[in-house]
Amino acid sequence: MDEHALRELADERLRALAGPDAELRDDQWHAIHALVLERRRALVVQRTGWGKSAVYFLATALLRELGEGPTVIVSPLLALMRNQVAAAEAAGVRAASINSANQQQWADIEEQVAVGDVDVLLVSPERLNNPDFRDNVLPELTHSAGLLVVDEAHCISDWGHDFRPDYRRLRTLLRELPEGVPVLATTATANDRVVQDVADQLGVGGEFSDPQQTLVLRGTLDRESLRLGVVRLPTAQARLGWLAGNLGELPGSGIIYTLTVAATDEVSAFLRDQGFEVTSYSGRTDPEERQRAEDDLLANRVKALVATSALGMGFDKPDLGFVVHMGAPSSPIAYYQQIGRAGRGVRRAEALLLPGPEDQDIWKYFASLAFPPESTVRRILDALSEAGTLSTAALEPRVELGRSRLEMVLKVLDVDGAVRRVKSGWEATGEPWDYDAERYERIAAERATEQQAMLDYLDTTGCRMEFLRKQLDDPHAEPCGRCDNCTGSGRSAEVDESSVQRAQERLNRPGVELNPRKMWPTGMDVLGIPVSGRFPAGERAEQGRAVGRLTDIGWGNRLRELLGANSPDQDLPDDLFQACVQVLAAWEWERRPAGVLALGSRTRPRLVRSLAERLSTVGRLPLLGEVATNPETTPVHGTNSAQRVAALRGQFKVPEDVSAKLAGLDGPVLLVDDYADTGWTITIVARTLRLAGAPAVLPFTLATTA
Incomplete structure (x- = not known):
């Protein structure tokens, strides 16, 4: 031919x-x-x-x-x-x-x-x-x-x-x-x-x-149909109120991007309360539900999907009318890629960015998951060399890396030829491998530069599309004549006070579930701890509650302020006490707590004790005391489940007077702490309390990272 x-x-x-x-x-x-x-x-x-x-x-x-x-x-x-x-x-x-x-x-x-x-x-x-x-x-x-x-x-x-x-x-x-x-x-x-x-x-x-x-x-990276704009609003409730007040005016159907999974749930729940057909979408969404959500958006059966970046590359809906970001991505290039979902087959589409004060904290968290130091990577290679073939789960107790980071490092080592994936896991190849520290440092510096560029995008008085095209080294970059800065007619930041109030009420609705662990991590015997399988029913904690997630757009900012690394230890503030009361009032437990017990804290003993004391008073429950921190042990560390469980061994003990009180209870213990991260501290302490005679344990924390 x-x-x-x-x-x-x-x-x-x-x-x-x-x-x-x-x-x-x-x-x-x-x-x-x-x-x-x-x-x-x-x-x-x-x-x-x-x-x-x-x-x-x-x-x-x-x-x-x-x-x-x-x-x-x-x-x-x-x-x-x-x-x-x-x-x-x-x-x-x-x-x-x-x-x-x-x-x-x-x-x-x-x-x-x-x-x-x-x-x-x-x-x-x-x-x-x-x-x-x-x-x-x-x-x-x-x-x-x-x-x-x-x-x-x-x-x-x-x-x-x-x-x-x-x-x-x-x-x-x-x-x-x-x-x-x-x-x-x-x-x-x-x-x-x-x-x-x-x-x-x-x-x-x-x-x-x-x-x-x-x-x-x-070719040129201009998107002739896109109208870019930034709307600055002072609070999370103002951003939500603005979105509810303006969503109906945005053309067609679209995507509302958030930075975290928790935010997809919060934003979509609020918008549904206001009468909008929206669905949340993230990497945690069941595959069948994701397919259904995509189909609904393609068929314009929903006004929007509230999504993380899991809905991104290649999603093809030619008539997608808008992309709104509730929070700024950490890179202008990533932002350009996401707004590119809109306006493929229509003459006009809107791309609006509503930045939040928590954005940089979220960027910082994700940046912390970068490639680990050489000593950690060498331990992975040594473990595989010594043990032969290991599954990811079996390798995890041997190194201080969480599962997702461990899998990422193994993939890099596999590509570099240092390890090989086999049916039963991973094995070392014996090939020499060099840690490219200079490259990793340059990448980290590049990420920091991208974050600053994203802040510059928010502040620029020039053309926004030209700014993004220059970030992508587009030699044809020039003012678009369409964005809010080019036209001087971006969307107003005015918000109806009733919308803000409704958003405030929704965001101030405290309470998320805590799900303590039910199974021991794999490979604990490697660390000298002979446990495996599921916890017996008599050693488990019940499902618990927290006031909010640290990543929430509602309570998250307040909780991060209280629990930040540089925040002073203090008595429980009144606003958080009232939130605790609301959570407890809405908790549909099978049996009412029979007593309150504080979980001993090295970093915030004053906060945790005042939390326990005030809940005891308002609930008219006996204050049982405190699970003691063992002064002979070092603070808990460990970045994966196995390492954390090993580090928790011997950290806490139940004083004799507390044990005597537990034995005489006719209902659950309300176990209170400042926050839950992996869930293992509450799980291990609850197990200790059950073995000491507690009929049941109801965990309660101010915050959770889950």
Whole structure:
């Protein structure tokens, strides 16, 4: 088939995909030409909605016409995969995906690929190193592939706003591709540094202008439909009140982004109270509920999804009318990526940012989860070398890292060749490995620079779209003429006082559930503690309550102020005492507490004692005393469950006079503390109290991090 015939077929397939009036952009055809006729590697950096997916679906159709094998697309998110499968079908391309939500279908899909019934296979980056997939499916797929596509390729770069270690495994896949298999990498959010790093990670480096190397196609990042604006409001209740007062005026349906899972629940609950059809959406949402929520938004059955960044890359709704951020992301590049969901197929869409005073605290928390120090990483390698193969759960007691950070480090070590994932866990390869401290420090510095840039975006008096485009090194950046600063007519920050009052009442509604642990961590015997399995019923705490979460947009600010590392120990403030009373009054316990007991505190003994004393007085309950802190032990440390349980051993003891009182109770003990983090302190102390004779234990704290 000659070039002219291929172009005609590409145009035909494009019209099937995008409508009878659709025409290929010049750079779309340049990319397709390079992939299909020249079998080159291409990096396409174009704005959201430009048509990057059309490039790989049309290239797939043409390559299949030429008798080539299926296209393999590495895609990071379930929502993105679902949209891509639907788009492929519109282009006449048979697509299927292998991901965590369709495990029952994997065998059938793999068979369909093998017999040629699938043109496009979408896989998550995690699949690339699943032992079964890596060893049994990937070799044949690699040998027969007609095209490899890396979607959202900025995820490869640890300079990018959404770095994912699994993506770096693509280097291995690229090395194993037969000669002449074209490769396409696409992203909408890459500055110069990320573009260069993506090219290096893909193994496609070299001078971009060299025609023998990678074809790089970068276009303007302006989004002509977007109207950007910032609305500054003094309090969380003012932001919620403003949102309720203005949501009905925003065009169509859209997305309301929050920085935390807790905030998605708070915002969506308040908006539903005000009569809006909204649904919360986060990484903790059940997959079926997420699918249903996406479908409802696509069909305009809801005004908005209140979402974390879990709803992001690739979610494709051409008529999405607005994106509102309740809190600023930590990076202008991440912000640009998220607002890019709106306005793809409409003339006007709004992107509004409502920053909050807690934003920087949240940024600081997420920054604390960066790559750990070399000594910690070396302990992981030593543990695997000594023990052989270990599962993540079995490795956890041997190192002071939480589960998510441990998994992240293992993935990086796997990509670097120092460890290997096998069916039963992880094993050391014995290959030498160097800790790139200089790189990690530069990345941390880059993150700090991005955070300052986000603050500068809020304060700028210049064009907001131009600001974002410059952050992405767009050489065509210029004033948009549409944003609040360009027009001088942004949305008013005035809020109806009745809306603020309703928001205040909603945010001041205290009370969240505390769920103490029910099972011992895996591998405690390694730490010399012979426990395992579930707690017997007679050793468990009951479900408890806290006034609020430290991440709440309501009580969170007040609780962080009281419990911050530099906050003085003090008596319980009256406003929090009243909140405690409200929580206790709404607590539908099976049996009323028969006494109040303080959990001994090293850092805030005055606060915890006054909490116990005041609750005892108002509830007319006997004050049983205090669980004592063992002065011979060091303060609790431990960053994962196993390490924390080990550190808690011997920390607390029940005084004899308290034990005597417990034995005579005819109801539960109300066990009070300042805050619950992992839940293990309350769990272990409650177990101690149960063994000492307490009929039941009801945990109660001012705050929780859960």
